[in-house]
Amino acid sequence: MSYLFFQANDGMSNFNYNEWGSGVLVRTRKEWLALLFFFQVGCSKTDNGNWRSEHRPSVSVVLTKKVRRLQLTNQLRYEYLFGPVGYDYRIKNTAGLSLPDLPLQPSLGWEMYYEHRDGAVVLHRFKVGITRKISKHVSIGCYYRMDVAGPVHARALSRQLAGFHLSFRC
DSSP, X not given: OEEEEEEEETTTTEEEEEEEEEEEEEEOXXXXXXXXXXXXXXXEEOTXXXXXXXXXXXXXXXXXXXXXXXXXXXXXXXXXXXXXXXXXXXXXXXXXXXXXXXXXXXXXXXXXXXXXXXXXXXXEEEEXXXXXXXSSSEEEEEEEXXXXXXXXXXXXXXEXXXXXXXXXXX
């Protein structure tokens, strides 16, 4: 599986982030359990207009349960980060609800980031979106995301954005 992610801020006038990821999902004998081995490269534009990249190999445990038409997922990811600011690791938990059997698939999601460098949970992301399968291997969609960041005692809305995604699966 692979994906591309592009981000523009300031009323779509500032293209400031892109990300590419590719990996392999390994299913186990248990229908509800899988392992995901992934590699991502994220490129961010700095305040002075230069671009820097960060590389993130990761391994995840993916839990999936289908209840009637509703699919529940939880992914616990361990990422190793290396780039221009050094080396570190992050633990990311992603939980989601979706209706994958519909032609237009609505979804809700929540992400939580624990950054080793900070020694704390530094970010919560809430996402609502809709996806359409174009073919067995390609899907396209859009979403609205709200980020809440900061230390526990001073969490604040740090970003809201509308996004678009294009996903390829083998």
